[in-house]
Amino acid sequence: MLDLDAPLSSLVPRAGDGTSKNANPAKWLSHLGLETGRDLLWHLPRKYQDRGDLTPIRELVVGEDVSILAQVQDVGKAQPLQRKTGWRTVVTLSDGRDRITATFFMANPHQFGPLLGKYPVGSLVLATGRAGKFRETWQLDKPVFEPLEEGEDAEALAEKPIPLYPATRDCPNFVVRASVATLLDALAVDGQGSGVEEFLPPDVAAAEGLLPPLAALEAVHRPRDRAHLARGQDRLRFEEAFVLQTALALRRASTATQTAVPRVPSPDGIAAAFDERLPFPLTGAQRRVGEEVAAELARPHPMQRLLQGDVGSGKTLVALRAMLAVVDGGGQAALLAPTEVLAAQHLRSITGALGDLAAGGFLGGDPRGTRVVLLTGSMGAAARRESLLAAASGEAGIVVGTHALLQEGVQFADLGLVVVDEQHRFGVEQRDVLRRKGTETGRGVPHLLAMTATPIPRTVAMTLFGDLETSVLDELPPGRADVQTVVVPQDKPAWVDRTWQRIAEEAALGRQAYVVCARIDADDDDLADGAEEPDDEEPPPPPAKGSGGGRPAPRPAAAVSQVVEVVRAHPATAALRTEVLHGRLLPAEKEDVMGRFAAGELDVVVATTVVEVGVDVPNASVMVVVDADRFGISQLHQLRGRIGRGGLPGTCLLLSGTSPDSRAGRRLKALARTRDGFELARLDLAERREGDVLGAAQSGERSSLQLLGVLQHADVIERARSRARTLVEVDPGLARHPGLAAAVASRVTGDTAAFLGRT
Numbered sequence: 001m002l003d004l005d006a007p008l009s010s011l012v013p014r015a016g017d018g019t020s021k022n023a024n025p026a027k028w029l030s031h032l033g034l035e036t037g038r039d040l041l042w043h044l045p046r047k048y049q050d051r052g053d054l055t056p057i058r059e060l061v062v063g064e065d066v067s068i069l070a071q072v073q074d075v076g077k078a079q080p081l082q083r084k085t086g087w088r089t090v091v092t093l094s095d096g097r098d099r100i101t102a103t104f105f106m107a108n109p110h111q112f113g114p115l116l117g118k119y120p121v122g123s124l125v126l127a128t129g130r131a132g133k134f135r136e137t138w139q140l141d142k143p144v145f146e147p148l149e150e151g152e153d154a155e156a157l158a159e160k161p162i163p164l165y166p167a168t169r170d171c172p173n174f175v176v177r178a179s180v181a182t183l184l185d186a187l188a189v190d191g192q193g194s195g196v197e198e199f200l201p202p203d204v205a206a207a208e209g210l211l212p213p214l215a216a217l218e219a220v221h222r223p224r225d226r227a228h229l230a231r232g233q234d235r236l237r238f239e240e241a242f243v244l245q246t247a248l249a250l251r252r253a254s255t256a257t258q259t260a261v262p263r264v265p266s267p268d269g270i271a272a273a274f275d276e277r278l279p280f281p282l283t284g285a286q287r288r289v290g291e292e293v294a295a296e297l298a299r300p301h302p303m304q305r306l307l308q309g310d311v312g313s314g315k316t317l318v319a320l321r322a323m324l325a326v327v328d329g330g331g332q333a334a335l336l337a338p339t340e341v342l343a344a345q346h347l348r349s350i351t352g353a354l355g356d357l358a359a360g361g362f363l364g365g366d367p368r369g370t371r372v373v374l375l376t377g378s379m380g381a382a383a384r385r386e387s388l389l390a391a392a393s394g395e396a397g398i399v400v401g402t403h404a405l406l407q408e409g410v411q412f413a414d415l416g417l418v419v420v421d422e423q424h425r426f427g428v429e430q431r432d433v434l435r436r437k438g439t440e441t442g443r444g445v446p447h448l449l450a451m452t453a454t455p456i457p458r459t460v461a462m463t464l465f466g467d468l469e470t471s472v473l474d475e476l477p478p479g480r481a482d483v484q485t486v487v488v489p490q491d492k493p494a495w496v497d498r499t500w501q502r503i504a505e506e507a508a509l510g511r512q513a514y515v516v517c518a519r520i521d522a523d524d525d526d527l528a529d530g531a532e533e534p535d536d537e538e539p540p541p542p543p544a545k546g547s548g549g550g551r552p553a554p555r556p557a558a559a560v561s562q563v564v565e566v567v568r569a570h571p572a573t574a575a576l577r578t579e580v581l582h583g584r585l586l587p588a589e590k591e592d593v594m595g596r597f598a599a600g601e602l603d604v605v606v607a608t609t610v611v612e613v614g615v616d617v618p619n620a621s622v623m624v625v626v627d628a629d630r631f632g633i634s635q636l637h638q639l640r641g642r643i644g645r646g647g648l649p650g651t652c653l654l655l656s657g658t659s660p661d662s663r664a665g666r667r668l669k670a671l672a673r674t675r676d677g678f679e680l681a682r683l684d685l686a687e688r689r690e691g692d693v694l695g696a697a698q699s700g701e702r703s704s705l706q707l708l709g710v711l712q713h714a715d716v717i718e719r720a721r722s723r724a725r726t727l728v729e730v731d732p733g734l735a736r737h738p739g740l741a742a743a744v745a746s747r748v749t750g751d752t753a754a755f756l757g758r759t
């Protein structure tokens, strides 16, 4: 039997292939990181080319490794090299419009015959090499040709898509093709029991109408036609989705068997007291989600819930009510925030909302009350000690903090609930560190409520947070004022003047403004505090003649330090009280500026994206984003969410130096058009590359996703998830599905694996 885990050197033996007598495919394949038969079989083509379509040569990119399909237009005569060290010949290929030349070198002129005889003028050739250009002529550096004829009738051949593997010069396409073919032929002889057995449950495979695994691999590596290829891809794609969803379902099932302390609020406890004094009614969505959460907190198993909601939908209030229910039930709650600014603000707004309920029952406050403390890395030793003590003794019912909460010395008397704000900034590992602090006291696993900053499409949530149940706050509190968003061309001084005047007008009405910049200081190379690099530079303008030929450097983004000077000097805004806020200030300085801004003692803060998430000053009515084209959609949506909160109509001015038709320009237009966070999230994700969608902080999972796209293949993910959940319900240990268990173990990496390894 063929052992697919054997090294490739034993599976794809050396073979004369025409180009090089001593071709050693295993060695070449190792340049691609492929060591075993299994590696090779799952090294899938990057794309396919139809024989009818030649590669447009003008679309090549200089310096890139490429495989192109072109026609042989001319095979030059062998010419001796200048120092008589050998011979060369130039082959010219064409796509019918442009030409590219490939130069071959040999020790003597007779060697060209065997090499190039297979490629007469007029034939098609698949050529791999590095694209280059010399005086307007395209060149293929270190070319390798491979034949396309396979001894079949022309009609069948014309239908066959040509698989193109990720190209490199170290391992040409044909080496991969030939080696895969060797393996597939051997497996076909070997039949089933070959190491590519079916591991999907038979009923699932049948219901999905899937090809068996070996047939699917055959179809993606050697497709007969496009339909055959599609069937192969369908199978492998489903497999990817199913393995991942099974891992997530296992994770979910394993927490369902863990025990947690049920937390039920008492009718005369702090939760009820808080609800009584809420200054506004809950939105319908807050009420509904609140009930879902309360019901889960009352169960003897840990809640695992993701709370999604658009900016300003009132997630914090849902979280606070959950925390109070736990306090009522005798436990403590920890709120984990990604930044110090946000943690400090949470502390302020929670103590503000609780009023004398936060004074700690015995300090003359409401006897039903509790204590709320802060724990961050920048606190002084004394304050920190006090918070640690309050957490460990159980005196603090609510502990708000940053990553500092995760540290060793932090202990709780009875941690009943972990709330993670802006969940995407933390990994699974981090939220579990905090939950373990509850488990240490022997009282079961704390409940978990994770919150997202901005909405994410359902299938992305299912893929990233598939082990969590999702609640959606799909309703904004009433009285949300309109926010008008305008894109302001940064190069029109009159428009920019008008921008500063708008700030002054609002300030005259007693309102406040944020001005957001992409950098802190003019001499910083990096964009500050998490501003995103522009990801879609337009083709640069041709270099000016005589400028040395270099690309003009893109205009640097305006910095906080520069813009604050502009605001302080501009006639419209000079009289306003303006301060700066950014990540390089001392924590106490940040706290001071935010505090004064919140108290209305400042008119304008010029800031970096430290104000991006969560900052809540209802009196702020204007936001100006300088160089808005440097920010991503979600980020701008978050920023804009800082205004229009207090029932005051808001104005968001996006200063942009980019053309309205560029990609960045279109992003800004979309923002001006809609405030629907779900729609913007879809747009944002559709613009990104797949890897980035799953890549951000969250996921090793993506390494196991070759064919599956979380946006394009939403239907596959949905089906895989429901089938995986059904299966895991019946067979929670996968005892009856050892093949699937092995696939999960070997393919799921990263956070999910880390978790599964522990439970």
Ligand code: ADP
Pocket (backbone or CB within 6 Å): 280, 281, 282, 283, 286, 309, 310, 311, 312, 313, 314, 315, 316, 317, 477, 478, 614, 616, 618, 641, 645
């Ligand atoms: P986000 O979901 O973006 O975190 P917040 O929790 O910060 O939103 O809430 C935004 C603002 O809305 C806060 O000022 C909060 O006090 C207010 N708010 C929350 N719920 C309601 C409600 N039901 N009615 C009126 N205002 C509310």
Ligand code: MG
Pocket (backbone or CB within 6 Å): 315, 316, 613, 614
């Ligand atoms: Mg928030």
